[in-house]
Amino acid sequence: MTETTKRTWVQKVLIILIGGLLLGFLWRLRGSRGWGSEAGVFNVGFVYLLFITIVSGERKKLDLGWLSFTAMSFILTVPSWGTILTQITGIIRESEVEGAENFFAYVSPLSGAFMICCVGLGMAGIYGILLGRGFSDRQWKVKDFIIVIGVFVIFDIISKASVSHWIVRLIQPNAIELFEQGLDVAGIEGSAYKVFMQHFGDISWGKKIIGGRNYFSEIQAVSAAIRAIGAILATRFIVKDKVAARIGAVVCGAFGLSITVSDLFFWFTNGGYRQLGTQYDGDFIYAWSCWEYFTGFIAGIIITAVIVCMKKRGNVPEIAFSSIPEKPKRILVFIAGFIGTVGVNLVRPVARRFDSSVAVQIVAISIAVVLTAILIILLVKRSGIAGEKTGMQWLARILLPVFVVFMLLSYLFIASAEHRAISEICTLHNILVIISAFSVLIWYGVTLKKSKA
Numbered sequence: 001m002t003e004t005t006k007r008t009w010v011q012k013v014l015i016i017l018i019g020g021l022l023l024g025f026l027w028r029l030r031g032s033r034g035w036g037s038e039a040g041v042f043n044v045g046f047v048y049l050l051f052i053t054i055v056s057g058e059r060k061k062l063d064l065g066w067l068s069f070t071a072m073s074f075i076l077t078v079p080s081w082g083t084i085l086t087q088i089t090g091i092i093r094e095s096e097v098e099g100a101e102n103f104f105a106y107v108s109p110l111s112g113a114f115m116i117c118c119v120g121l122g123m124a125g126i127y128g129i130l131l132g133r134g135f136s137d138r139q140w141k142v143k144d145f146i147i148v149i150g151v152f153v154i155f156d157i158i159s160k161a162s163v164s165h166w167i168v169r170l171i172q173p174n175a176i177e178l179f180e181q182g183l184d185v186a187g188i189e190g191s192a193y194k195v196f197m198q199h200f201g202d203i204s205w206g207k208k209i210i211g212g213r214n215y216f217s218e219i220q221a222v223s224a225a226i227r228a229i230g231a232i233l234a235t236r237f238i239v240k241d242k243v244a245a246r247i248g249a250v251v252c253g254a255f256g257l258s259i260t261v262s263d264l265f266f267w268f269t270n271g272g273y274r275q276l277g278t279q280y281d282g283d284f285i286y287a288w289s290c291w292e293y294f295t296g297f298i299a300g301i302i303i304t305a306v307i308v309c310m311k312k313r314g315n316v317p318e319i320a321f322s323s324i325p326e327k328p329k330r331i332l333v334f335i336a337g338f339i340g341t342v343g344v345n346l347v348r349p350v351a352r353r354f355d356s357s358v359a360v361q362i363v364a365i366s367i368a369v370v371l372t373a374i375l376i377i378l379l380v381k382r383s384g385i386a387g388e389k390t391g392m393q394w395l396a397r398i399l400l401p402v403f404v405v406f407m408l409l410s411y412l413f414i415a416s417a418e419h420r421a422i423s424e425i426c427t428l429h430n431i432l433v434i435i436s437a438f439s440v441l442i443w444y445g446v447t448l449k450k451s452k453a
Helices: 009-030 037-056 064-077 085-089 109-121 125-133 142-161 163-171 173-186 192-198 212-237 242-262 264-269 287-309 326-353 358-383 392-412 428-452
Strands: 091-093 104-106
Touching (some): 009 037, 009 287, 009 428, 037 064, 037 125, 037 287, 037 392, 064 125, 064 392, 085 264, 104 173, 109 163, 109 212, 109 242, 125 142, 125 242, 142 163, 142 212, 163 173, 163 192, 173 192, 242 264, 264 287, 287 428, 326 358, 392 428
């Protein structure tokens, strides 16, 4: 299906639903062994872009190189949220520091919702802007990328050094008091602000102090939201790309809303306000896992709806880096696209999911490398080393089902015994994962059949 194909409202609704199911599936696995940390969101960003490429058609600004670059940008913007998740219940607790069980802080549930919303708003700022850039007819120059990333970094530094502390003090003064109590216990002199500035952004240091991990995470979360807003404003008013700025804002807003709404799982399972009610002790609902799935699902619904329903602009090529000779450029795209994106996202999870036996891990990695190499060789033989022979939509039609099947099988079976999700198959989040994966594959099969008819 090409981008000029007219769709009925039923077809649009179905695509939007599939987008939600796919991103829910991806975001739940992002929190699992093998897809964690920054590399996990890299995988999410790439696979979702494969889906968007299939439903939107060939876009010159979303070829293999630019699509890989866009997916990689997700790595830049993921804040910490470990202690923020349960703040919606009106209490902050930490457990990593010895003696921390005797310290806690009461906060307003609304302030907890504000903090988790900041996490979501800052989740995918650059990724959202670059996704929007792919649908814009505004051709970016190298300086445009430098401006957006420069503003992003500057806003991040300034907010961490100033305004984020003021916002946290206004919204959640008790969190500051908790950290300063922790400093007293550790025998460290100075205010929360002074100590933060001494260890600027080093959350690993903050984890050693009672209340420190939370305070550092809150400053990072608020700063992430501010830097995302700064980058969007720079895109709109300096680069003057309305489409990229609009979609960037939609992506940020979608994650801000979805991560906050999904946080209600912690409210209902942890006993509600100040955790004074009955806490859920069953084995069907895992708050963290359901929070992950529905964060992706709700965000996927919103983002996909905007992209599917938006008016498509001219399909123009990007001019940034156009001065690089064609042969070196194709080699760079091959390295970034096939090796750095496809290869890494297929091999890394396997390498991380086997940790109980070195011998098994070596065998698993070897098999993953060989199979991935065969896949890349076959793709390059058909599409060229930069995908130039077939275009990105053809590659996406091959790679989307490969990734969905690989991720589902790895999640359920391909791992050390303690990491196999099949052992918890009757939990809500795993039922949703399986339904989502099969729904995407069935939709893909029907769509592919129709496109060949």
